[in-house]
Amino acid sequence: MAQRRLSQPETGEPPLRPRLADQPSRFVLLERAVELEYRPQMLDALQRKVDTVAEEARATTPECAQCGQPMSYHDAGPVSWLAHWGRLQAFPVRYRCSLCKQERRPLLDLLGVEPGRICGSLARLLGLLAAVAPYELAARLAQLLLGVTISAMGVWRVAQRLGQAAASYNEALSQYHADSRSEGASVEQAPSAVILGVDGCTLGMQVRTHRRRRVGTELLPALPVIEQGHFREVKTGVLLLPSERVETSPGRRSVVRRVLVTCLGEADEIFRLLYAPLRELGWVGAHTVVVIVGDGAEWIWNRAPMFVHRCEILDFWHALEHAWTFARLRYGEDSAQADRWVHQIAEDLRAGKVPDVIAALRRLRPKTEELRVSLQSLIGYYTENAGRMRFDEYLRLGYGIGSGAVESAHKQVVHARLRQAGMRWSEAGARRLLALRLLLLNGDWALLDRMRMVSLA
Ligand SMILES: [Zn+2]
Numbered sequence: 001m002a003q004r005r006l007s008q009p010e011t012g013e014p015p016l017r018p019r020l021a022d023q024p025s026r027f028v029l030l031e032r033a034v035e036l037e038y039r040p041q042m043l044d045a046l047q048r049k050v051d052t053v054a055e056e057a058r059a060t061t062p063e064c065a066q067c068g069q070p071m072s073y074h075d076a077g078p079v080s081w082l083a084h085w086g087r088l089q090a091f092p093v094r095y096r097c098s099l100c101k102q103e104r105r106p107l108l109d110l111l112g113v114e115p116g117r118i119c120g121s122l123a124r125l126l127g128l129l130a131a132v133a134p135y136e137l138a139a140r141l142a143q144l145l146l147g148v149t150i151s152a153m154g155v156w157r158v159a160q161r162l163g164q165a166a167a168s169y170n171e172a173l174s175q176y177h178a179d180s181r182s183e184g185a186s187v188e189q190a191p192s193a194v195i196l197g198v199d200g201c202t203l204g205m206q207v208r209t210h211r212r213r214r215v216g217t218e219l220l221p222a223l224p225v226i227e228q229g230h231f232r233e234v235k236t237g238v239l240l241l242p243s244e245r246v247e248t249s250p251g252r253r254s255v256v257r258r259v260l261v262t263c264l265g266e267a268d269e270i271f272r273l274l275y276a277p278l279r280e281l282g283w284v285g286a287h288t289v290v291v292i293v294g295d296g297a298e299w300i301w302n303r304a305p306m307f308v309h310r311c312e313i314l315d316f317w318h319a320l321e322h323a324w325t326f327a328r329l330r331y332g333e334d335s336a337q338a339d340r341w342v343h344q345i346a347e348d349l350r351a352g353k354v355p356d357v358i359a360a361l362r363r364l365r366p367k368t369e370e371l372r373v374s375l376q377s378l379i380g381y382y383t384e385n386a387g388r389m390r391f392d393e394y395l396r397l398g399y400g401i402g403s404g405a406v407e408s409a410h411k412q413v414v415h416a417r418l419r420q421a422g423m424r425w426s427e428a429g430a431r432r433l434l435a436l437r438l439l440l441l442n443g444d445w446a447l448l449d450r451m452r453m454v455s456l457a
Contacts, residue, residue, distance in 0.1 A: 035147070043085040050111065054090050057107040064097035064104075071095035071104060079108070079115035084122040084146065088113075114455060122148065123158050124448050130159035131436040134420065157456075163432025164454040166439055169447075170261075174276040182279065190285025191241050193311075193399065194278070197293040197406030198270055198300055200235040201414060206424045234418070234430070236410035237261045237274040239283065242291070242398045258405070260442055262413055262434045264427065267299040271306060291394075293403045296385065314388040315403040320346055326378045330371055350401075352392030358382050413437055 023029075061070050074096040080089045092107035113119040118126065125146060129138035135152040142148045142155065176182050207230055237260070244256040259281070261273040278284045290307035294300035295318045304310055323345045324338075331338035348357050361379050366372045382389070391401045417437060418430060425433075439445050 039085045043083075043088075046083065046085065047088055050088055050090055053110060054092070054107050057110055058093060060106075062095050062104050062106045064100055064102050066100040066102055067097060069097060069099065071097045071102070074103065081113045081115060081117055081119045082122065083118075083120045084125075084148070112452060114453065117161075117453075117455075118150075118154070118158055119453070122146070123162065123453060126150065126155050126158045127162040127436055127448065128440070128445065130155050131433065131440050132417065134417075134423075135159070159436065160429070160432055160456055161453040162448060162451070163436045164428075164456065165451040166435035166448065167431050168454065169451055170273070170276075170435055170438070173280075174273050177276040177279045178272060184279035185282030187282045187285035187288075190282055190288050191243060192287065193242050193289045193291055193397070194283050195238075195240050195242055195291045195293060195399065195405075196274060196307075197238045197403050197409075198235055198274075199238075199295070199403070199406045199410035200233050201410065201419070202231040203234050203264070203414070203418060203430055204424045205230050205232050205430075206426050232264050232425075232427070232430070234264050234414055234434070235262065235267070235270045236406070236413045237270045238406045238409045239274060239277060239281075240405065241283070242400065245398070245400065258409060260409055260413055260438055262438055264431055264434070267303060271303045291399045293400070293406060294388075295403055296381075301388075311394070311399065312388045313394055313399060313401060314385045316349070316391060316401040318403075319349060319382070319385070319389060322378055322381050326371075326374045329374050330366070349389060350391050350395070352390055354382065354386045354389045358386070409441075413441060 061073075063069065064071050072095060074094040076091045076093045078089060078091050080087050082088075090107060090111075092105040094103055094105050096103050108115070111119075117123075126138070126142055126148075129141045129145075132138075133141060135156045138155045138159075139150050139152045142150050177184065238258055239260075240258040246256065259277045261270065261277065263269045263273055284290065284307070288309060290310045291313060292300065292304050292307070292310055293313045293315060295315045301312060304312055320342060323342050327338035327342050328335075331341065345357055358379060361375060361382070364375060366375050394401050413434065418425065418433065439447060
């Protein structure tokens, strides 16, 4: 075969270099010019509004949060913070309680800003970029989208402060609903069924306890190889209503609404976290069946009994995967016979004939010890899970038979941002970023406007 050439043979017309226009698009230039021109004016307008709020704040003397006594004036030094169009300034009055030694600057509380930090909507937008892209890329996007120059570390810091606020809120909400006296939404309109699924994977964790800092131009040393024990399990839980599943195209189902929760670590934790949105939404009423879809992992079934009315479903594709293992061994890889054999099992399982399938497997007389062991394992698996394999029934009830929605949700929450090549996480860093991604993917991003950013030392 002739070797492929990287370039055309040098005969005939020379190639033409692709040309860019001499100037950027005229309209793009106009847009940018107007933006540059008006930025200082917007900053001025914003500063005037801040001044008005400062004026209002000065009219009242705050009370001490501890003893309730009026606090006394202490000082009013200048502070500044960074927003989208530039730096803002204020002279917030600092009040003090001489008894409790408490201090307050009501104006800063009122505005929800922190001296010296990136605040307001710019902070939220940077947090949004960090939630969808690695910090380096998020910094570049900030430049391109917002015209804001910031380092990857700067984006990281903002994401930590916002992420901590979101994570703390989630944690507090789930603690609240762990108490049976908590107020949930009315369950009068509770659906007849809720689907609950859980999926997990591992995250590579940082070995070091401190973030590496570059000193001068010195290169950072290479990261150590990940060893056993430097992984953490991360789990995603999904809630959705079978009634809201719609078929967008033949065979392709999607859901109108789904609620995601996530956690680093323990199985009990994810079930506890799932309970809060169920209460918030009023999704579990006296007659609601909680449909739990699992891939066969024991820890899921072990926790299912926390729901009185439940239906446990073994993911159909995991059930088939076990049949495939035996079929490949018996008929060989890629054999048409294995294909036919599994296909028949699939059809029977879908029709709800689990006892027939098990009986047929028992009639097989495998020739080798290896086959015998494999067959026994398959029979054992189907026998143990028979009560979770009434697929005809689940289809009839509209519950579905697969955990595909759960797996894709998990990939969206975790893989798409936290499992890119070479990524390692600190426990806190992963937890905070996951909290931000959940707000975004659950359609709750606007809640961040009502959360106080957390100062991290
Ligand atoms: Zn006091």
